[in-house]
Amino acid sequence: MFKQISIDSWWQALLIGFSRGPSLHAEALTLVLIIAAAIAVSVPWATWRWFGLYVTFVHELGHALAALMTGRVVSGIRLNLNHSGETVSIGRGRGGAAWSGFWGYPAPAVAGAAMIWAACSGWAGAALSLGALLLLVALLFIRNLIGILIAVGCAVLAQLLVLFTDREVAAYVVVCLGIGLVVGSVKDWFKVTAVHTRRRGLESSDAYILARATGVPAVLWLAGFAVVIGGCAYWSLASLGGAVL
Numbered sequence: 001m002f003k004q005i006s007i008d009s010w011w012q013a014l015l016i017g018f019s020r021g022p023s024l025h026a027e028a029l030t031l032v033l034i035i036a037a038a039i040a041v042s043v044p045w046a047t048w049r050w051f052g053l054y055v056t057f058v059h060e061l062g063h064a065l066a067a068l069m070t071g072r073v074v075s076g077i078r079l080n081l082n083h084s085g086e087t088v089s090i091g092r093g094r095g096g097a098a099w100s101g102f103w104g105y106p107a108p109a110v111a112g113a114a115m116i117w118a119a120c121s122g123w124a125g126a127a128l129s130l131g132a133l134l135l136l137v138a139l140l141f142i143r144n145l146i147g148i149l150i151a152v153g154c155a156v157l158a159q160l161l162v163l164f165t166d167r168e169v170a171a172y173v174v175v176c177l178g179i180g181l182v183v184g185s186v187k188d189w190f191k192v193t194a195v196h197t198r199r200r201g202l203e204s205s206d207a208y209i210l211a212r213a214t215g216v217p218a219v220l221w222l223a224g225f226a227v228v229i230g231g232c233a234y235w236s237l238a239s240l241g242g243a244v245l
Contacts, residue, residue: 013162017129017170023122024171024243031240034172038179042187052083053150055108055184061138062107063087063100070096077138079147084204094214101210105188105225109232112181115174116236120243124171132158175240182236185229193222 026034041047042055056079064074064087072091079085089100103110118127135155142151165173195201196218202208207221 010159010163014129014132017125017162019125020122021125021167021171024120024124024175026172026243028244030172031175031244034176035179035240038176039183041176042180042183048184048187051180052184053079053081054154055181055188056083056085057135057138057150057154058108058111058181059104059188060085060087061134062103062110064089064138064141065107066103067091067096067100070099072096072100074141076143077141077147078144079142079150080144081146081150085147098210098214101206101213102221102224104206105185105192106228106232107185108181108188109185109229112178112183112185113232113236113239115178115181117239119171119174119178120239124174125167127174128158128162128165128170132162178236182229182233186233189222189225189229192225196222 041051060077060079064077067074067087067089070091070093072089074087074089077085077087087100087104089097091097115127115131118124132155135151135158139148139151139155142148161170161173192205192207195205196207205218207218207225210216210221211218
């Protein structure tokens, strides 16, 4: 009975989340505190070592979703505690492989900007519900034990937020997570750029892999990442600016 009630409650919370609520309007000090909280989880190593796993998960989901968009078959996702990961997809043609390979580093920034916009537009609940469903579906593609533990942890937290976060608090939570994802995407871009500058560990760089597969120089792929991430950061700031009372 308890199990049935729990599943029913979860499902109802998911469905309710997809209805539009009030747009986020907060005082400047409140937004500053939210931004500070997001930076606190995404910058210091003590918190980044954990939040970075979530960013990596979104990174790999970016590869997977991009692969599915081109008709490729995603055969597995691997996640590691050192913030590395791998998504394997199968399909014909270089175009699909390149498209999938590109949408790793920008994915957290895109997701973060979308979450911030959703919260500021009254769709914070939908962002939480959709994110919770995507994380659950992603569990089907994880192929290593550490990855399963990371994915389960992220999915469980997402479901708890859907169940126990009311609409007003949801907006603040979604904005905080969104900012954290954008900051994480920027951090990872600088990290992969440093890899190319030092020319160490290149085999783990998406830009290097894309360059080898397509013949397009890695610096152009890095620039492409930067354009998308920068655009998402700008959009995020614009959305937050519109939410200030």
